[in-house]
Amino acid sequence: MSRRFIEIAALTDAGSVRQFNEDSIVADPDLGVAVLADGMGGHRAGEVASRMAAQVMFDRLHAHITGFRSTAGPHSSLQAVDESINRANRAVFDAARAQSSYHGMGTTLAVTLFYDNRVALGHIGDSRIYRLRDGVLTLLTRDDSLLRDEIDLGLISAEDAGESHNRSLVTRALGIEERVRAHLTEDDARGGDIYLLCSDGLSDLVDEADIELIVGGLQPNLPLAASHLVQAAKDNGGYDNVSVILAKVLQPFSAASQQRWTLRWFGWLHGTGR
Amino acid sequence: MAKLVLSSAGSIVQQCFVDREVVTIGRQPDNALVVDDPAVNAKHATVFPVGNDHILEDLQSDGGTLVNGARISRHILQHGDVIQLGSFYLRYLNPRAASEVDLERTMLIEGLRDPSESVPARDAPRARRANVRLPSGQVRVIRGARAGETVVLDRVIATFGKPGEQVAVITRRPHGYFVTHVEGRRHPRVNGQSIGLEARALRHGDRIDVGDETLELVLD
Numbered sequence: 001m002s003r004r005f006i007e008i009a010a011l012t013d014a015g016s017v018r019q020f021n022e023d024s025i026v027a028d029p030d031l032g033v034a035v036l037a038d039g040m041g042g043h044r045a046g047e048v049a050s051r052m053a054a055q056v057m058f059d060r061l062h063a064h065i066t067g068f069r070s071t072a073g074p075h076s077s078l079q080a081v082d083e084s085i086n087r088a089n090r091a092v093f094d095a096a097r098a099q100s101s102y103h104g105m106g107t108t109l110a111v112t113l114f115y116d117n118r119v120a121l122g123h124i125g126d127s128r129i130y131r132l133r134d135g136v137l138t139l140l141t142r143d144d145s146l147l148r149d150e151i152d153l154g155l156i157s158a159e160d161a162g163e164s165h166n167r168s169l170v171t172r173a174l175g176i177e178e179r180v181r182a183h184l185t186e187d188d189a190r191g192g193d194i195y196l197l198c199s200d201g202l203s204d205l206v207d208e209a210d211i212e213l214i215v216g217g218l219q220p221n222l223p224l225a226a227s228h229l230v231q232a233a234k235d236n237g238g239y240d241n242v243s244v245i246l247a248k249v250l251q252p253f254s255a256a257s258q259q260r261w262t263l264r265w266f267g268w269l270h271g272t273g274r
Numbered sequence: 275m276a277k278l279v280l281s282s283a284g285s286i287v288q289q290c291f292v293d294r295e296v297v298t299i300g301r302q303p304d305n306a307l308v309v310d311d312p313a314v315n316a317k318h319a320t321v322f323p324v325g326n327d328h329i330l331e332d333l334q335s336d337g338g339t340l341v342n343g344a345r346i347s348r349h350i351l352q353h354g355d356v357i358q359l360g361s362f363y364l365r366y367l368n369p370r371a372a373s374e375v376d377l378e379r380t381m382l383i384e385g386l387r388d389p390s391e392s393v394p395a396r397d398a399p400r401a402r403r404a405n406v407r408l409p410s411g412q413v414r415v416i417r418g419a420r421a422g423e424t425v426v427l428d429r430v431i432a433t434f435g436k437p438g439e440q441v442a443v444i445t446r447r448p449h450g451y452f453v454t455h456v457e458g459r460r461h462p463r464v465n466g467q468s469i470g471l472e473a474r475a476l477r478h479g480d481r482i483d484v485g486d487e488t489l490e491l492v493l494d
Contacts, residue, residue: 022380040380106382126380128398139398146325147399149386155324156350161399163350165371166325171385200380207401210430217433218443220457228445232430235447236404 005253006032009222010245013230016238022046023199023243024054032114033061034245038127038199041105049105053088060084077113077120085182092175106173110197116255119189122182125170130196137212144172193249201242205233222246276368297321311360313337406448411493418487435485442484451476
C-alpha cells in the first residue's frame with residue numbers, strides 16, 4: 001500500500017474578495033492524474049464550465065489509464081491527454097449551446113498525466129504548470145494571454161506586466177469553439193520533482209521567487225506547501241479564486257511497475273495476493 | 275471611459291477621452307492634444323490602447339516625457355498618473371482601472387500574435403506588486419550550533435530544524451509572524467509548550483524550540 005508513485009496535495013479557495021469559486025480541481029495520485037480549470041462566463045457559468053471540463057478530463061483519463069494498464073504497450077499518454085481535452089472541449093461547447101445562460105462559457109485548463117517515468121502536460125489559457133527540480137522552479141507552459149503576447153512583441157516588459165490591467169484577458173479557452181488547440185508537451189519526471197498546477201489567482205499575486213521558496217522549503221509536507229501558497233495569494237490581496245495542485249514524484253514509476261502495483265492491489269482486494 | 279486632462283498654470287486647457295483610438299500629443303496643431311510649449315516636440319508622445327490598458331510612449335522627444343516625476347520611454351498608464359510635458363501637466367483618469375476587482379473576471383480576447391509563429395524566449399508576466407505592509411523582524415539563535423547568529427525574516431517563509439527529523443516554518447504575514455510544524459514526530463515548542471499541528475502566532479520575545487536549536491523572535 002505504501003508503493004505510491006506520486007503524492008498529491010490540492011487546494012482551491014474563492015480568495016479574499018470573490019463570493020464564488022469558478023476554479024475546479026480533480027486529482028488522483030493512484031492514477032497519476034491532476035486537472036485544474038479556471039472557468040469564465042456570466043451568471044456563474046464559469047463554475048459550470050470548469051467543473052464539467054475537469055470531470056470529463058478526469059473520466060476520460062481514468063479510462064485511458066485503465067486501458068494502458070490492462071494491455072501491452074507502447075501507450076501514448078500525450079494522445080490520451082489530447083483526446084481527453086477534445087472530449088472536454090466538446091462537452092462544454094455543447095452545454096453552452098444548449099442553454100442560453102451558459103452561452104459563451106469556457107475555461108482554462110492545466111493537466112498532468114504521470115505515466116512510465118514521464119509526465120504528459122496539457123494546457124490552455126493562463127493556468128500554469130511549473131516544475132521544481134533540485135530547488136529550482138521552472139515554468140513549463142506559456143500563457144495564452146494578451147499580456148504574454150505584449151511581452152513577446154516587446155510592447156511591455158515582464159516586469160511592467162505587474163502594472164497592467166490586462167491580467168485576466170486570455171487568448172484561448174476550452175469550450176468556446178467546436179475544436180480547441182491545446183498545448184501539449186512531455187517531460188521526464190524524476191524522483192523528487194514537484195509539479196505545480198495553478199490558476200492565475202496564484203501566479204498573478206505571488207511572485208515566482210516566493211512560490212519557489214514555499215514549495216522547496218515545505219516539500220516534506222505537501223499539504224502545508226499547498227495551503228501556504230493559497231495563503232500567500234490571499235495575503236497579497238486574494239483578488240481572484242486561487243487553486244493549486246502539487247504533485248510530487250516519490251519514486252520511479254515505469255509502466256511495468258505501475259502495472260504490477262495495480263495488479264497486486266487488485267489481488268489484495270480479492271484476498272489472493274499480498 | 276478614460277480621460278486625459280491637459281492643464282497649464284493651474285487651469286484646464288483641453289480634455290480628451292481615450293478609448294480604442296491612438297491619441298497623439300505634441301506642439302503641432304494636428305495632434306489630438308496640442309501642447310503649446312517650445313520645450314515640447316511637434317510630435318512628442320502617443321497614447322495607444324492594448325486590451326484594458328492605455329500605454330503612453332515618448333516619441334524620442336528632446337525634452338522627454340515624465341510620469342509622476344520619472345522619465346519614461348513607455349509606460350502603462352495608471353489612474354491618477356500625472357504626465358509632465360514642458361510646463362504642461364496631463365492627468366490620466368480611469369476610474370474603471372482603479373477598481374481592481376472589476377477587471378479580475380477572466381475574459382477571452384483576440385491575441386496579438388499568430389499562434390503558429392515560433393515563440394521567443396522571454397520572461398512570463400510577473401506577479402503584480404502586492405499592496406500590503408508586512409512586519410519586519412528576525413530570530414536570534416540562543417541555543418544550538420548556530421548560537422549567537424541572527425536570521426532575518428524578510429521572506430514569505432523561513433524554515434528551521436533538521437530535514438528528515440524535525441522542521442518548523444516561520445511564515446511572514448501582514449498581521450505578523452507565525453510558526454507551524456512541517457515534519458518530524460516531535461512538534462516545535464513555543465515558550466516550552468508544544469504547538470501541535472496548528473499555526474501559532476508569535477510575539478516579540480517568544481522562544482521557539484525546533485531541532486537542536488532555540489530561537490528568539492525579535493520584532494523591529
